Amino acid sequence: MGVEAIIGRCQGLLEDLDLACVSEWKAAGEGRKAIGFLPVYVPRELIHAAGALPVGILGAGEELEIVRGDACFQSYICHIPRSTVELGLRGKLDALDGALFPSTCDVIRNLSGIWQLMFPEKEAIYFDVPQNLDPQVGGVFYRGLLAEIVTRLQRVVGRDVGADDLRAAISAYNASRRLVRELYDLRAAEPWRVPTSEAYLLLRAGMRLPVEEHNELLANYLTAVRDEDRALRDNARIVITGTFCEQPSLDLIRTLEHAGCYVVDDDLMLVTRWYGPDIRTDGDPLDAIAEAWMSADDETPCRYVADGTRKGQQLVDSVRRCGAEGVIFAAPSFCDPALLDRPMLQAVLEEEGIAYTSFKYSENTAQLQPIREQAGTFADTIKLWSDA
Amino acid sequence: MTLSAGVDVGSNSVKAALVDDGGADARRLLGSAVQRIRGMDLADAVEECYEAALAAAGVEREAVDYVATTGESESVPFRTGHFYSMTAHARGGLFLVPDARAALDIGALHGRVIRMDERGKVLDYRMTSQCASGSGQFLESISRYLGVALDEIGELSRRADDPEAVSSICAVLAETDVINMVSRGISTPNILKGIHLSMAGRLIKLIKAARIEGVVAVTGGLAADEGLIAAMTEAAAEREFPLDLRPHPESALAGAIGAAIWGAFRHRKLSRLAPAG
Numbered sequence: 001m002g003v004e005a006i007i008g009r010c011q012g013l014l015e016d017l018d019l020a021c022v023s024e025w026k027a028a029g030e031g032r033k034a035i036g037f038l039p040v041y042v043p044r045e046l047i048h049a050a051g052a053l054p055v056g057i058l059g060a061g062e063e064l065e066i067v068r069g070d071a072c073f074q075s076y077i078c079h080i081p082r083s084t085v086e087l088g089l090r091g092k093l094d095a096l097d098g099a100l101f102p103s104t105c106d107v108i109r110n111l112s113g114i115w116q117l118m119f120p121e122k123e124a125i126y127f128d129v130p131q132n133l134d135p136q137v138g139g140v141f142y143r144g145l146l147a148e149i150v151t152r153l154q155r156v157v158g159r160d161v162g163a164d165d166l167r168a169a170i171s172a173y174n175a176s177r178r179l180v181r182e183l184y185d186l187r188a189a190e191p192w193r194v195p196t197s198e199a200y201l202l203l204r205a206g207m208r209l210p211v212e213e214h215n216e217l218l219a220n221y222l223t224a225v226r227d228e229d230r231a232l233r234d235n236a237r238i239v240i241t242g243t244f245c246e247q248p249s250l251d252l253i254r255t256l257e258h259a260g261c262y263v264v265d266d267d268l269m270l271v272t273r274w275y276g277p278d279i280r281t282d283g284d285p286l287d288a289i290a291e292a293w294m295s296a297d298d299e300t301p302c303r304y305v306a307d308g309t310r311k312g313q314q315l316v317d318s319v320r321r322c323g324a325e326g327v328i329f330a331a332p333s334f335c336d337p338a339l340l341d342r343p344m345l346q347a348v349l350e351e352e353g354i355a356y357t358s359f360k361y362s363e364n365t366a367q368l369q370p371i372r373e374q375a376g377t378f379a380d381t382i383k384l385w386s387d388a
Numbered sequence: 389m390t391l392s393a394g395v396d397v398g399s400n401s402v403k404a405a406l407v408d409d410g411g412a413d414a415r416r417l418l419g420s421a422v423q424r425i426r427g428m429d430l431a432d433a434v435e436e437c438y439e440a441a442l443a444a445a446g447v448e449r450e451a452v453d454y455v456a457t458t459g460e461s462e463s464v465p466f467r468t469g470h471f472y473s474m475t476a477h478a479r480g481g482l483f484l485v486p487d488a489r490a491a492l493d494i495g496a497l498h499g500r501v502i503r504m505d506e507r508g509k510v511l512d513y514r515m516t517s518q519c520a521s522g523s524g525q526f527l528e529s530i531s532r533y534l535g536v537a538l539d540e541i542g543e544l545s546r547r548a549d550d551p552e553a554v555s556s557i558c559a560v561l562a563e564t565d566v567i568n569m570v571s572r573g574i575s576t577p578n579i580l581k582g583i584h585l586s587m588a589g590r591l592i593k594l595i596k597a598a599r600i601e602g603v604v605a606v607t608g609g610l611a612a613d614e615g616l617i618a619a620m621t622e623a624a625a626e627r628e629f630p631l632d633l634r635p636h637p638e639s640a641l642a643g644a645i646g647a648a649i650w651g652a653f654r655h656r657k658l659s660r661l662a663p664a665g
Binding site: 231233234235258259260373376377379380383384385 | 461462474509653654
């Protein structure tokens, strides 16, 4: 399968707001269940181990007019919970048998309550990842929480989930994370070969497909894109940060690229590449997942960083590692985690002499000209007036 | 010397320029071309325009060190790099009018004023809002109502003896004004001058808002409209606002020229940064 066909398929999955692909998957096997999850992080391994399909709930983008969703949230709340409610009330999430709501922020937490009121027939699992990273405190708490999620998933699927099921799921997602890291490494090294609009579509496809099928798609893309002759452009190399939850539209990502930017790192679709090394597949699998969370070095605004002096270090490291020339802070309007962290991260970049620019968006932002203007002038500034 | 090309893909036409650039004062325009898009596939228009510019410059395609785009870059698959249109117009304006520290870019879709320094670095800008009444597209629509060719507008406007005021805010209302004027028997020169004065008022407001005085290079397609330039000069004098507007015979090419100059700059910079060997 060539790059165009792979990306075409991914685009089709992105546009599948009715989750027809999920319904088809369920229909292909008796008793199959699908469990949705909100950004940023969920242990998808547990859903997979239960034999269910993990399905990313990432709003409706620019494709759906929000009518009833607005009734649930004040005007100063971001867009993704509105479109999630709208999708649910319009029956577009009917293929899901339940959903996991991580502790990304208060809005996502409250969305889990709204979901329970509106869709009482569906399972709603809110889970609170530990902020205390002491293994004896947060680790024990998280291990217990994972076991509780497994118990609730067992009720949904109507069967027991064994240690071998969990180990197989960990292996499948370890393979996924390796492929995603390979994709990101290739893009950082040769960004002209892997446009971010394509990388993003590939990751979004993983929110709809079974992990094994998605892994095959990723591997095929990596092979195909290396064989494709693509022109190197004189673009500014930038890192995007702040996009970890409500996703920018594909058009917005393309706008940044057309404005003369190569995105060499980002925090889009973080669920696909949480953790550094593989999660171990020996011993107790829930212990292994809990350990991986506790020891992961991932810094996002919705994960507590106990050592304040380290705040922003991961962003600086990303800039250095990927050879970036600047950072674009792109955050959803009213995203508390991203916008509260932004001044701290900007201060760190200023200390390091790294250029940056900032804007806000919504998943349904249609007026892209101001963003194109801002990104274009930022790229020009880097190319014409920086010392490098 | 660096041989660079600039391709400016606008909403009405494609402009291409070839520049022989040695940096500082050692740069010259080798050749250029303009291709109207109307009715054409955009990719074909780009290709034809670029080929025509290469032929005018007597340059082989393979000899070009850097192809820089501005405007809609996606339709130029052979580009090396892209510059935002403001960046390109500022540099092109400075090349055409070296005394200028500002460029007034009046294109098909909007008017925009850019304040810059002696290197062409953009310091500030203002542009017309989404309403098209300060743009070439608006003027083109009006010329169709009046049955006047675009290149006749300037001269007709200068013959006006009693210009008729039109709405200065909304292109739709202004068009209605014009239809009313035609039915009332207002002469074409007086209608055109009224439109020019209306556009001039909007553009002068932009210039004032950007705190620009003195020499202003006029770029974009409407720089060739002598009626508009005259109306702006008159309107500035009436407001006792010191403004020295300098259109140039190659003003329509300013974006392409500016992109080419910045492309040459990048080519030299990247050559310096490239690892030896």
